[in-house]
Amino acid sequence: MDLETRAIVSDTLLRAVGVIKSYGDQTVVNVDTIEVRRGEVLALLGPNGAGKSTLVRVLAALETPDEGRLFYKGRRVGRDDPELRRAVSAVLQSPYLWRGTVAQNVEFGLRVRGLTAKERKERVRAALRMLEITDLRDAPVDTLSGGEAQRVALARALAVGPEILFLDEPTADLDVAVRRRLLADLERIVSRAAPALVLVTHDPGEAFSLADRVIVMEEGRIVQTGTPGDIFEAPATEFVASFTGAEFVVSGAVESAEEGIIVVRLESGQAVEAMGDLAEGTPVRIAYRPEDVVISMLSTPATSARNRFQVRVAALHRRGGLVRLRLTGGGLTLEALITRLALEDLKIQAGMAVIAQIKATALHVFPA
């Protein structure tokens, strides 16, 4: 299903309101409202300890919150609601396979749902095929590798044909190649099987590449909800900006504000232009993504752009296909990310003077 079709058919499957969950005197989840819509891929993004897993367990009705209500298709449901139990399935942080063969594991949810032997066999076969693990059918689970075990866990959760599938950090601790393959498979699976998918992840890249909607969590609270584009382009808080890869420049204060465009005087003296509607005099901090910094040579004719700084390349760090530059000049330090190719084209070397430029829309301004 593409995004547009998804939007048309989307309606709320699951909604939780006023969820509070504490362990001891520590509140781990405090969420006003969260909903899962039909057929969407929803990412719960946040650092470790943000309460994502607990929230998922509450949404999947596996854990009773201290406070809060859960609604499935508009009907209030409790922890043991049979209809909800049948509609959801989940893969928790570890694969948790039980003794026996791969097929016996994959069959579990189908047995629970009382399917006949014939139906079970059929569905197991389909699930194994979907995850490309047909040849592991009769393998005892303790002979599997980490990646294989994760696939079996996924097949087991998909076999029941869930309406909502919860995946808690499905790629954590898998090595890069296995992880990439699993992500590609996930993408294929959700487009074909079309359950609503709730994906818990601490990796912004994973969330942005798979999700239709992203919910960013910090210390048990939801700090921003939106499309990957929304969150990437307009992070709601400093935390969201830095968690999704933005760097911070020095602090400053709003010098003038006019029709959504503000001019900020940085502590280092330069004036920069950014989008926003903060009042004059507001102390602010500014974030930007290193990949949004454009490098050009001094000889390049000057454009009218305001956010143009003459800087010197203080350091070069090669990272695979990308190069990270530290640029300093006039009391300002900037980080830029450019491709190796661009580096060669511009013949950039440490110590060289260059022009660094950032679009006003690429600067994110937060009240300090």
Place this chain on the structure above:
Amino acid sequence: MQIIIDAMGEAFRLLVGGDPYLWRIIVRSLQVSGLAVLLGLVVGIPLGTWLGLARFPGRGLAVALVNTGLALPPVVVGLFAYVFLSRQGPLGALGWLYTPNAMVSAQFLLAAPYVAAITLAAVQSVPAGLRLQARALGAGRWRALLLHLREARLSLMAAVAAGFGAVISEVGAVMMVGGNVAGETRVITTAIVLETRRGRFATAMALGIILLIIAFAANAFITRMQQAGPRRRRPLTS
């Protein structure tokens, strides 16, 4: 030394020859201890499971008490069972003293905490996430619990064998409440005590050999179970 060799030879003759006195004792031993362990399982497994998984105030104390059961002195258990079953005791009306029922009761009191303590450890060795995962796939509470026990089944089988090995080789409790009545409440351990006192070393030794074989079989079974598990688990996340 000669006396030992003679006794050993006589013991084998008695065993192979199917001496009725000997075999009646062996069968009675297996009956009493088997039934006691069976009853111990019926009580000990649910109790151990509950203690292993539930969270309630005072749980720590309950666990400590159950673990004490692993070191319960049979003589003391026999004493309590005796007092309860004696004519003036609260259960005196049952008329069980010096009957196999009394011996089963006393050995049950020994076996139940034993089974509970081992069950407790067994269910706790299974990751709690497993039950949650079963629930996440649609299983009800009981189904998930059953799966949890199934994962712990090797340890549970070891619990059975260990409990059986413990009660069949104890002498204090059965002696006190059974009274070692020939053909009635005489079991392997009490018979060994008696035959040794009488100087009939061959019979005592034959019984001793049987007891050793039973104890060996029980322990071989436990070892086998322990070697088969616990299964290697690859933790995927910290």
